[in-house]
Amino acid sequence: MQWKIKDILDDGLEVRAPMPAELAEDALRPSGADLEASSLQVELQLFRQSDEVLVRGRIHGDVEVPCGMCLTPAKIEIEAPVELLYAPPGQTPELDDDDPLSEMDVLHHDNAVVNVDEALRDLVIVSMPMAPRCSDSCKGLCVECGHNLNEGPCAHVQPKVVSDAPLRAESKLAEQLRAMGIAGQNQKQKN
Numbered sequence: 001m002q003w004k005i006k007d008i009l010d011d012g013l014e015v016r017a018p019m020p021a022e023l024a025e026d027a028l029r030p031s032g033a034d035l036e037a038s039s040l041q042v043e044l045q046l047f048r049q050s051d052e053v054l055v056r057g058r059i060h061g062d063v064e065v066p067c068g069m070c071l072t073p074a075k076i077e078i079e080a081p082v083e084l085l086y087a088p089p090g091q092t093p094e095l096d097d098d099d100p101l102s103e104m105d106v107l108h109h110d111n112a113v114v115n116v117d118e119a120l121r122d123l124v125i126v127s128m129p130m131a132p133r134c135s136d137s138c139k140g141l142c143v144e145c146g147h148n149l150n151e152g153p154c155a156h157v158q159p160k161v162v163s164d165a166p167l168r169a170e171s172k173l174a175e176q177l178r179a180m181g182i183a184g185q186n187q188k189q190k191n
Contacts, residue, residue, distance in 0.1 A: 001042065002115040008048040015044040019059065019124075023117055027124035028063060031132075034073065037064035042120065044082060053086040053114045059123055068131030069140035070148050080127040086114050 001020065003013065019027075019040035028038060044057035059080040067074040086109040107119060139149035147154045 001117055001120065002113050003046060004113055005048060005051075005053060005109060005111070008046050008053060008114075010048075012048075013046040015042065015046070015057075017042055019061075019120065023121055024124075027121040028065075028128075030125070031063070031065050031128050034064040037073070037075075038062060040078065040124065044116070046114065051088045051111070053109060055082060055084040055086065055114070055116060055119075057082045059120060059127075063128070065128075065132050067134035067138060068129075069133060069138040070150055071141070072134050072148065072150075074132045074134040076129060076132050078124065078127050080123040082116075082120070082123060084116065084119050 001015070001017075001023070003015075007013065019042050021035075024038070024040050025035055027040075028035060038061070040059055040061035040063070042057070042059055044055055047054045047056075059078065059082060061078050062075055063078055064073050064075050066072070085106050087106055088111055089108050109115070134150075141148055142154045145154055
Protein backbone atom coordinates (compact mmCIF):
# COMPACT_ATOMS: atom_id res chain seq x y z
CA MET A 1 0.00 0.00 0.00
CA GLN A 2 1.56 3.23 -1.13
CA TRP A 3 0.54 6.79 -1.88
CA LYS A 4 2.17 9.73 -3.60
CA ILE A 5 3.05 12.36 -1.02
CA LYS A 6 1.74 15.15 -3.26
CA ASP A 7 -1.72 13.47 -3.25
CA ILE A 8 -2.04 13.77 0.53
CA LEU A 9 -4.11 16.92 0.93
CA ASP A 10 -3.92 19.43 3.78
CA ASP A 11 -6.89 17.85 5.55
CA GLY A 12 -5.35 14.39 5.17
CA LEU A 13 -6.16 11.22 3.29
CA GLU A 14 -8.40 8.49 4.68
CA VAL A 15 -7.95 4.87 3.61
CA ARG A 16 -10.31 1.97 4.41
CA ALA A 17 -9.61 -1.20 2.48
CA PRO A 18 -8.97 -4.91 2.81
CA MET A 19 -5.30 -5.66 3.30
CA PRO A 20 -3.95 -6.61 -0.15
CA ALA A 21 -3.84 -10.40 -0.59
CA GLU A 22 -0.08 -10.54 -1.28
CA LEU A 23 0.67 -8.47 1.82
CA ALA A 24 -1.67 -10.54 4.03
CA GLU A 25 -0.12 -13.76 2.71
CA ASP A 26 3.39 -12.48 3.41
CA ALA A 27 2.42 -11.54 6.99
CA LEU A 28 0.38 -14.66 7.79
CA ARG A 29 2.30 -17.42 5.97
CA PRO A 30 4.78 -18.06 8.86
CA SER A 31 1.87 -18.71 11.27
CA GLY A 32 0.33 -21.40 9.04
CA ALA A 33 -2.87 -19.34 8.70
CA ASP A 34 -5.65 -20.41 6.36
CA LEU A 35 -5.64 -17.41 4.02
CA GLU A 36 -9.06 -18.27 2.56
CA ALA A 37 -10.66 -18.19 6.03
CA SER A 38 -8.80 -15.07 7.19
CA SER A 39 -9.58 -11.43 6.50
CA LEU A 40 -7.71 -8.29 7.50
CA GLN A 41 -8.88 -4.71 7.08
CA VAL A 42 -6.72 -1.58 7.03
CA GLU A 43 -8.06 1.75 8.29
CA LEU A 44 -5.56 4.59 8.01
CA GLN A 45 -5.38 8.36 8.04
CA LEU A 46 -2.39 10.02 6.41
CA PHE A 47 -1.41 13.60 7.22
CA ARG A 48 1.34 15.62 5.55
CA GLN A 49 3.24 18.41 7.22
CA SER A 50 5.92 19.88 4.95
CA ASP A 51 8.03 16.82 4.03
CA GLU A 52 6.90 14.47 6.83
CA VAL A 53 3.92 12.12 6.69
CA LEU A 54 2.06 10.88 9.76
CA VAL A 55 0.17 7.58 9.38
CA ARG A 56 -2.36 6.61 12.07
CA GLY A 57 -5.03 3.96 12.23
CA ARG A 58 -5.39 0.25 12.75
CA ILE A 59 -5.33 -3.18 11.19
CA HIS A 60 -8.08 -5.52 12.33
CA GLY A 61 -9.77 -8.73 11.36
CA ASP A 62 -10.03 -12.46 11.95
CA VAL A 63 -7.32 -14.98 11.22
CA GLU A 64 -7.67 -18.76 11.24
CA VAL A 65 -4.54 -20.56 12.42
CA PRO A 66 -3.80 -24.01 13.84
CA CYS A 67 -4.37 -24.23 17.61
CA GLY A 68 -1.05 -24.37 19.48
CA MET A 69 -2.36 -27.24 21.64
CA CYS A 70 -4.47 -29.53 19.43
CA LEU A 71 -3.75 -28.26 15.87
CA THR A 72 -7.45 -27.81 15.00
CA PRO A 73 -8.43 -24.48 13.39
CA ALA A 74 -8.50 -21.56 15.84
CA LYS A 75 -10.17 -18.26 14.93
CA ILE A 76 -8.28 -15.35 16.48
CA GLU A 77 -9.01 -11.65 16.36
CA ILE A 78 -6.26 -9.27 15.30
CA GLU A 79 -6.24 -5.64 16.43
CA ALA A 80 -3.01 -3.75 15.69
CA PRO A 81 -2.73 0.02 16.13
CA VAL A 82 -0.75 1.85 13.46
CA GLU A 83 1.27 4.93 14.39
CA LEU A 84 4.09 5.73 11.98
CA LEU A 85 5.99 8.84 11.04
CA TYR A 86 7.68 8.99 7.62
CA ALA A 87 10.54 11.44 7.10
CA PRO A 88 12.69 12.20 4.04
CA PRO A 89 15.72 9.94 3.44
CA GLY A 90 18.52 10.51 5.95
CA GLN A 91 16.47 12.81 8.17
CA THR A 92 15.19 12.06 11.63
CA PRO A 93 12.80 14.60 13.15
CA GLU A 94 13.89 16.06 16.46
CA LEU A 95 11.04 15.50 18.89
CA ASP A 96 11.09 16.25 22.60
CA ASP A 97 9.85 13.68 25.11
CA ASP A 98 6.59 15.61 25.67
CA ASP A 99 5.65 15.36 21.98
CA PRO A 100 3.14 12.51 21.39
CA LEU A 101 4.98 11.72 18.15
CA SER A 102 8.18 10.90 20.08
CA GLU A 103 7.03 7.33 20.73
CA MET A 104 6.20 6.57 17.10
CA ASP A 105 8.32 4.52 14.77
CA VAL A 106 10.17 6.85 12.39
CA LEU A 107 10.55 5.43 8.89
CA HIS A 108 11.63 7.04 5.64
CA HIS A 109 9.92 7.77 2.36
CA ASP A 110 11.70 8.37 -0.96
CA ASN A 111 10.61 12.03 -1.33
CA ALA A 112 7.81 10.97 -3.69
CA VAL A 113 5.95 7.96 -2.26
CA VAL A 114 5.03 6.65 1.20
CA ASN A 115 5.03 2.84 1.16
CA VAL A 116 3.55 1.27 4.31
CA ASP A 117 3.68 -2.40 3.21
CA GLU A 118 6.66 -3.45 5.31
CA ALA A 119 5.42 -1.66 8.43
CA LEU A 120 1.91 -3.15 8.12
CA ARG A 121 3.32 -6.64 7.56
CA ASP A 122 5.49 -6.33 10.68
CA LEU A 123 2.56 -5.05 12.76
CA VAL A 124 0.44 -8.07 11.78
CA ILE A 125 3.27 -10.48 12.57
CA VAL A 126 3.88 -9.06 16.06
CA SER A 127 0.15 -8.95 16.84
CA MET A 128 -0.23 -12.69 16.24
CA PRO A 129 -0.29 -14.77 19.45
CA MET A 130 2.75 -17.01 19.98
CA ALA A 131 0.56 -19.99 20.89
CA PRO A 132 -3.02 -19.50 19.67
CA ARG A 133 -5.77 -21.58 21.27
CA CYS A 134 -9.01 -22.90 19.78
CA SER A 135 -10.55 -22.37 23.25
CA ASP A 136 -9.43 -21.59 26.78
CA SER A 137 -10.32 -25.13 27.81
CA CYS A 138 -8.35 -26.89 25.04
CA LYS A 139 -6.82 -30.11 26.38
CA GLY A 140 -4.31 -30.50 23.56
CA LEU A 141 -2.87 -33.71 22.17
CA CYS A 142 -1.79 -36.81 24.05
CA VAL A 143 2.00 -36.73 24.39
CA GLU A 144 2.20 -40.46 23.75
CA CYS A 145 -0.17 -41.17 20.84
CA GLY A 146 -1.13 -37.72 19.51
CA HIS A 147 -4.88 -38.22 20.08
CA ASN A 148 -6.87 -34.96 20.37
CA LEU A 149 -7.93 -35.00 24.03
CA ASN A 150 -10.81 -32.60 23.29
CA GLU A 151 -12.48 -35.54 21.51
CA GLY A 152 -12.23 -37.78 24.58
CA PRO A 153 -9.62 -39.79 26.47
CA CYS A 154 -7.04 -42.05 24.83
CA ALA A 155 -7.27 -45.83 24.75
CA HIS A 156 -4.13 -46.19 26.88
CA VAL A 157 -3.46 -45.05 30.44
CA GLN A 158 -2.24 -41.47 30.62
CA PRO A 159 -0.18 -39.72 33.21
CA LYS A 160 -2.39 -37.55 35.45
CA VAL A 161 -0.64 -34.29 34.63
CA VAL A 162 2.34 -34.15 32.31
CA SER A 163 3.45 -30.72 33.49
CA ASP A 164 3.96 -31.70 37.13
CA ALA A 165 6.87 -34.06 36.30
CA PRO A 166 9.52 -31.30 36.59
CA LEU A 167 8.01 -30.25 39.94
CA ARG A 168 8.20 -33.82 41.28
CA ALA A 169 11.84 -34.06 40.15
CA GLU A 170 12.59 -30.70 41.81
CA SER A 171 10.93 -31.84 45.07
CA LYS A 172 12.99 -35.03 45.10
CA LEU A 173 16.18 -33.05 44.51
CA ALA A 174 15.26 -30.60 47.28
CA GLU A 175 14.72 -33.54 49.66
CA GLN A 176 18.12 -34.99 48.75
CA LEU A 177 19.83 -31.64 49.28
CA ARG A 178 18.17 -31.18 52.65
CA ALA A 179 19.21 -34.69 53.63
CA MET A 180 22.81 -33.99 52.60
CA GLY A 181 22.78 -30.72 54.50
CA ILE A 182 21.49 -32.42 57.62
CA ALA A 183 24.01 -35.25 57.22
CA GLY A 184 26.80 -32.68 56.86
CA GLN A 185 25.70 -30.94 60.06
CA ASN A 186 25.48 -34.23 61.91
CA GLN A 187 29.01 -35.17 60.89
CA LYS A 188 30.36 -31.81 62.09
CA GLN A 189 28.63 -32.27 65.45
CA LYS A 190 30.21 -35.74 65.89
CA ASN A 191 33.73 -34.37 65.34
